[in-house]
Amino acid sequence: MIPALEMMLSASAVVDAVSLSGRPSLWTQCAAFLSCDLGGPYVCTGHGRTLLSDDMQEVRCVLATRLPHVLISVLYTLSRITYIEMLDGATFTSSSVVVEASLLPLLVSSLECESDEARHLALLALSHLACRAPVATLLAKDEDVLRIIYAIRRDSTWLALVQQAEDVLKLINEGGASGIFSYDGMPIHSSHD
Numbered sequence: 528m529i530p531a532l533e534m535m536l537s538a539s540a541v542v543d544a545v546s547l548s549g550r551p552s553l554w555t556q557c558a559a560f561l562s563c564d565l566g567g568p569y570v571c572t573g574h575g576r577t578l579l580s581d582d583m584q585e586v587r588c589v590l591a592t593r594l595p596h597v598l599i600s601v602l603y604t605l606s607r608i609t610y611i612e613m614l615d616g617a618t619f620t621s622s623s624v625v626v627e628a629s630l631l632p633l634l635v636s637s638l639e640c641e642s643d644e645a646r647h648l649a650l651l652a653l654s655h656l657a658c659r660a661p662v663a664t665l666l667a668k669d670e671d672v673l674r675i676i677y678a679i680r681r682d683s684t685w686l687a688l689v690q691q692a693e694d695v696l697k698l699i700n701e702g703g704a705s706g707i708f709s710y711d712g713m714p715i716h717s718s719h720d
Contacts, residue, residue: 578608578621583628590633595642602637602648609655622656631656631665638675643685650679650691654698663702672699 551559578586589601608621625631634656637649656662666672673696680692 577612578605578624580624580628583624583630587628587630587633590630590637593636593640595640595645598637598640598645599642599648602634602645602652605634606648606651606655609652613655613658622659622662625656626662626665631662631669632671635666635669635672635675638679643683643688646679646683647685647688647691650676650688650695654691654695657695657698657702660702663699666695667699667702 586601586605589597592598605621605625612621625634634649634652638646638653640646640649653666657666676692676696680689680696683689683692
């Protein structure tokens, strides 16, 4: 048995399976984490396999800080959860929650962070979200999104960031059939097409 789990079990004789909010209690989450349970919280953020509407206030507060080291944590979570949903063939619950909570503008504003890692994770999350036609359509209608992503594509010295920007633009173009196919005369699709 893992020493930290053994210490936690010996310190608390009562296992409280569910908190008052209906979510797993801290004790249950700690036990799942320490025993490497696949359904337990992840190291970086403590979020599971999906985002719920209950999580959105926390995500909104973190995105609003615009602090690179703080953004990296929530952007990692958003990109990981949306990626897991894509792999699982899920119904994209998290992307619906992100749109309904009006978090896309905050997610887009994180693309202007000075941290390449934060921009990388924001582009990952946007690429996963843009796989959904309604999200791609929303992004295609937002000139700030196009301006910021084109600036990353034009100015970044990190080749992976440039490629991600092109991938997001391509997804927006393919999924957001809104008639917006260029920004400042530049095609939205990837130059590698």
